[in-house]
Amino acid sequence: MRARALSAAGLTIRRTPSTSVCSQCLRDDLLLTQTLIQSRKFHPTRRRDVSPFGAAATAAQAIFKGMPKAPPGISVDPLRIVGKELKFLTKNIRQLLGSGHPALDKVAKYYTRSEGKHMRPLLVLLMSQATALDPRKHTSDSPNPRSVDSSFSSLSILDDANPDSNPLVAPSAESQYDFAGDDNILPAQRRLAEITELIHTASLLHDDVIDNAVTRRANSSANLAFGNKMAVLAGDFLLGRASVALARLRDPEVTELMATVIANLVEGEFMQLKNTAQDEAKPIYTDETLDYYLQKTYLKTASLISKSCRSAAVLGRSAPEVIEAAYAYGRNLGLAFQLVDDMLDYTLTEAELGKPAGADLELGLATAPLLFAWKSNPELGPLVGRKFRNEGDVQRAREIVYHSNGVEQTRVLAQDYADTAVAAISDFPDSEAKSGLIEMAEKTMKRRK
Template identity: 40%
Template sequence: MITTTSSIFVPVEADLRLLTDNLTKLIGARHPILGAAAEHLFGAGGKRIRPAIVFLVSRATLLDQELTSRHRRLAEITEMIHTASLVHDDVVDEAQLRRNVPTVNSLFDNRIAVLAGDFLFAQSSWYLANLDNLEVVKLLSEVIRDFAEGEIQQGINRFDTSLTIEAYLEKSYYKTASLIANSSKAACVLSDTSTEVSEQLYLYGRNLGLAFQIVDDILDFTSPTEVLGKPAGSDLISGNITAPALYAIKENPYLEVLIEREFSQDNDIEKALTIVKESNGIQRARELALHHAEAAVQHITCLKPSVSTQALIDLADYVLSRLY
């Protein structure tokens, strides 16, 4: 099992360093407070997984050719969109910490955080338009729409125990997998691959993103607060019912009662977390994550062998390794 991204991302290590340097420059100094908020975000120690995937797909499809400035800009846009979505997520969730670092809304306030997120979305849209590739513009614009759709679905479905696994996966696609899937496909478009290859890489990103989200949702129940950077079980407490809880409800309907009364009685939260941990919900969610990680790897057999292709395979292994 591969347990760190640093070894996987060796083929694009220099690309990621350049990306980090460029991101703060792209935000610009016209808005000091928004600039400070963005700088805080980009310096918050993220793994840069999404732009790394863009670089790896780009290098795996270009092979011996050099990365173009448009591939590099696509990776930067991808990280901007991802970061903007995190800022808005934190406002909606009233989160105080992310990766054990204070969120923008806790450092400044909700108004500045919303504006900072909007600013990043606007900046990403501007740079996206300047790529002068309509297909790539459509792909990444769809991602921004999907983020909003996912957030709305999550808000509407709070404490809704009738949610199906299919609806959960759809929301997970909108909130996590869409960006990975569409940016992978966009990198193929910029590399001028065949339609078949670009579609396969879209499916790689879709399945990898779903596996990543399912693993995140499992860790919400199994990781200590200091590792998560937020309280354990916080998704369930806020009414966001994820795969482990959905499976657990099928085994123990009393969990449904606790959720539907929104944990309003003493010890409801502790009881709910115990039910999830003592059920087969976490194991079944692990199997679901494994299914999508394995599917992701199947979709990149169309790529020629290279260090970048191998890194994309290893990344699916890494996603699962986070559980152990």
């Protein structure tokens, strides 16, 4: 579809072999954006119309065509739409994390003391609502009526003591969620939102050890407060409890999706350890350099968002085309989110960021703004090769990026992904939840931290 659009404009996309479907998608997105920038047909400060995202959004259009539309132009607050559900999120997560070992209990719950942005569970809940209006539910395959807390095996066999839960009481399907929440959000979808946050928090615990972080959410990082060993073990514990909760959703497809997220996080981290496709042996910018970076970004950031959005639609028994559209939204929004994050490291002060400015460079990471700058400034190559270890390397790299269009090109690419995310759900029935998903894409581009 994008190739035809470019052809009509007198432009072309250069196709190259790729090792995976995801890499090819990322390559096409990147080449399209770069071509439009160079041809001046894509103005970096103006939103552009985007066609529906491939076959997924086209099919979704066929499903929703002709349905009544809600009044347009109403500004919504995504947090308000699912506020009742989010109000109980931290409480339910802490219940999932209870441990009979006092030290483990304390470390496992450490990052739940301070409220995070909860972006990922927020997206799950909004997508659950937005896809609830799907007129072609799989009615013959209704969700499992058993509680999301019901175990398969005897608790004595599992030997997984959790003092914050009450295993002596057989819970009903609704017992974990006894508040007046939205009827369009199933208990399994609420639990999915909690699982998503557990996986994300586990990744924070592990990342802070890898990065030698000193702060997190305005407090001392867990690795600084308790040591690396306890922080790593607490992250493992969170993944274990997330896996148990995931199994109790009793949906093999969702289990498969969310389990691959955990593998993707590790794969992305290994890619980041190399930093670029050429590693340190041959620090020369090539056509594969940014492609490699975007693939790493998908694995580390966008995979969790895309697969949790898809899982929300799967749990709601949405039609296959709607499930694909939900995935496309999450994939593109996740990439936009990380690109904006990379950009902020170059545009905000330390006080605004809540962490040292230039932290990525200090860690030896060449992110999107620098990679765009590197393409026209080959003198960055040696700095990338030695991962900015020499005195003055970080400052020199920042100066080169500032005097190039690397930050602006990053913003343009992020906007392209955000626009594509919105296009993927453009034919969902109008609703507050759909407006909330659109607003999340806009907030992603406007965020300052």
